[in-house]
Amino acid sequence: MHEYGLVEAVVGHALEACRGQRDFQAVCVRIQVGEFAFASRESLATAFQILSRGTPLEGARLDIQEVPGSARCESCGFEGSAADLGPEVSDPPALFLCPGCGSPLLITAGAGVTLTEVQLQDRRGSRNPSSEGGGR
Structure with a gap:
C-alpha cells in the first residue's frame, strides 16, 4: 500500500504547517491527488486516520481533490x-x-500528492486563517 508513504509525507508537511499554533486544532487537511499517483481514496483516508493519531491533525477531515x-x-x-x-x-x-x-x-x-491547505480552528471554536501546505 504505497498510499501510506504518500500520506506520511502529507502528515509531515501538515504538522509543519501547524507548528507554533498551540491554541489551534486542524479541522481539515486538503490534498490534491494526481491520477498517475494510482492512489485509492479509501486507502489514503485510512492511512491519514492512522498516521494522524495523537497529533494536532487527529480528527481532521481529509479533503481529496483529484487532478487529471x-x-x-x-x-x-x-x-x-x-x-x-x-x-x-x-x-x-x-x-x-x-x-x-x-x-x-x-x-x-497528475503525478503525485500535494498538500494544499490545513484549515485550523481555535480550540475555543473560532477559525484561524488556513495554513498553506507544501508538496510532494
Missing part, C-alpha cells in the same frame, strides 16, 4: 490525458510509452 493526469512525448509531440494512453494504464507501469511512437512520455500533470 496528462503526458507529453518529446519525440513526436503527442500530448494527451490518461484516457488517451489506453485502457492498460490502470496500474502504475514502470514507464509510460507514447501511443504514437513508443518513446517514453514525460508526465506533465
